[in-house]
Amino acid sequence: MENINTEEIKSLIQKWKGKDGNLVMILHEIQNRYGYVPRPVSLEVSKETGIPLARIYEVITFYNYFELCPPAKHTISVCMGTACYLKGAPELLEEIETLLHVQEGQSTEDGQFHVNVVRCLGCCGLAPVVSIDGKIFGKVKKSEIMEILSRYTHEENNVKV
Amino acid sequence: MTKVVQAQINGILIRVPEGTTILEAAKQVQIKIPVLCKHPDLPPEASCGICIVRIKGTNKMLRACCTPVENGMEIITHDPEIIEIRRTVIELILSNHPNDCLKCQRNNDCELQRLTADFGIHSESFPTFLRDIPKDYSTNAIDLDPVKCILCGRCVHVCQNQQNVWALSFLERGMQTRISPAGDIQLADSPCVRCGQCAAHCPTGAIVEKDDTGIVWNALQNKEKYCVVQMAPAVRASIGETFGQIGVNYTKKLYALLRRLGFKAVFDTSFGADITIMEEASEFEERLLKQTRPLPLITSCCPSWVDFMEKFHTDMIENFSSCKSPHEIIGVLSKTYYAEKFKIDPSKIFMVSIMPCTSKKYEIQRSSEMFASGFQDIDAVLCTRELGRMIKQAGIDFENLPEEQADSILGEYSGAGVIFGSTGGVMEAALRTAHYLITGRELEHVEFESVRGLERVKETEVEIDGMKIRVAIAHGLSSVEYVLEKIRQAKLNNTEIPYHLVEVMACPGGCVGGGGQPYMVTDELRVKRAKALYSDDKDKEIRFSHQNPYIKRLYEEYLGKPLGEKSERLLHTTYVPQPLYRK
Incomplete structure (x- = not known):
């Protein structure tokens, strides 16, 4: 996680101080800035505004838009539309979940992958379909999953080197 | 004058003040509308939907808990369809509720279980x-x-x-x-x-x-242990509710009960309260006359209030009385003074506190000063509800028990000690003794009516030797803000202090309304419990802590003087700021 810039948060809060409904606006700015609402930032907001952390989390968890975890590097979407479902998408999802040790809707611990289920990506002819960061993989077989995922982990390794 | 509205409930004419809810109004015509989310002590949440009623001429079902009666309303509280809907609401709640009532701590004392039984599900x-x-x-x-x-x-x-x-x-x-x-x-x-x-x-x-009855039963069976017990003022006024008796003072039957449960000595926290007063009133006198430390002096017998202050109001630390709470005092003295006098090995003593309070369970390990005897001063805390369960487990016919006395040297309390259990009680007890310490004379009128009652913040002025002593009492932690803000403002502007002495209790009503007391508390019940304590005080021959002969003896034989070296070591504590969020 990147470092939290306390000054930046203070000035952001200053902008909304004393205004009605300011908590949602502050949280919006934070979500836009970091891609999620980091806990240390929530604590800082609580300290600066006097709004209890309990209330801040009530709001964060009430609205789908706000995230409590950093977005993963890659988003995997497994299509569960009718065609993909019949062509074996559940098996693909299971394989992905097993390989990455996550459940649908979760991100891997290292923050590399987020696994989603979606309904129809609009290319039923290619069923079953998996998309990673918007790139479509069609007619995917269970046995190919490992290789597809490794392209992304390798790419990551290359960047690191 | 409030407007009166007229309506009908199940065909019976009612007249109620404007704003009265249907739920309240129905009681006038002997109708009990079932409720679940609504607690009589709290404003309606309107989250469950069990209290729905029908208004004649409309299809709408309205929630009785939050709907005021309107002129001309024809309300129907019970018909087969309403009952069916209520049953469905309960069934839906049950579909998300574990079916393990038999092993639940609330078994036989659960509002959901009761409704489920009433509706024959x-x-x-x-x-x-x-x-x-x-x-x-x-x-x-x-x-x-x-x-x-x-x-x-x-x-x-x-x-x-x-x-x-x-x-x-x-x-x-x-x-x-x-x-x-x-x-x-x-x-x-x-x-x-x-x-x-x-x-x-x-x-x-x-x-x-947290259920600690198992720990206590084990200790009572352990032949190595010498089990002793103390009970708080507020417990005597509420334990009767376990058997349907409201506002009855069961002090002497409780002493008998605790002996029958197997405790070797029975002490009274009210005696600890007398000691607290000796120390706290001396502290007050010192701050007032010698300006040793700042005023106002703020009471510290409520562990939730201490915790709250250490987290939210750390700027008040120097105003806090360093005196321990009464049960901690009895705890340390049982393992020192009592143990020495009766030649009991303090390491064998197992000290149990019966409290109206859940926070006392945490307090017994809150700092190293809670081990002042060289051992953990209090070994276990049971709240009133847990004692109620133990009485049933032990098969004791509580109401027909004979009356007994507490064990002396840590048991005989003054009237001032027992009113600790009610909001304003600590203040009143402190004022009675402070008056004596400051003037050397006894009060003629011992009762301070102006510090009693359930008003959330009580501010009053008491004259001691021509000095006007300003006091404030707050109970229910949301009421504290007002008092502390006044103190802060005076500090900030360097103006005269608004108060000399402040009493705070975390729970509304003080300990009688404590978090460990029997369920379904309302202000009406808080008043009845407090009344039982005030009549105990009134009936006492000795109503001042400093006149209690056992208190005199304790200081003569053991402690020396209030705020003396030994008292400071055994009876006092310190406070440190705590983080609001540990994660």
């Missing part, structure tokens, strides 16, 4: 869907099991509004809604002050006191 009408939410046993005082929560909102209301602690909140929405400590952490890492108001108001087993 014998089978599952909807498939059960239980969520996987972990239990929270982190505080050693209050246990949280969010799966048993029916989302009534009572605990969130008391924690946020009545107590201003904001440890509990609802997280997420819709089907996913759940109660959780602030920001999804453990309760012990949250601002929770363990007051237990959430547990006292919970309709089910979702929030309960």
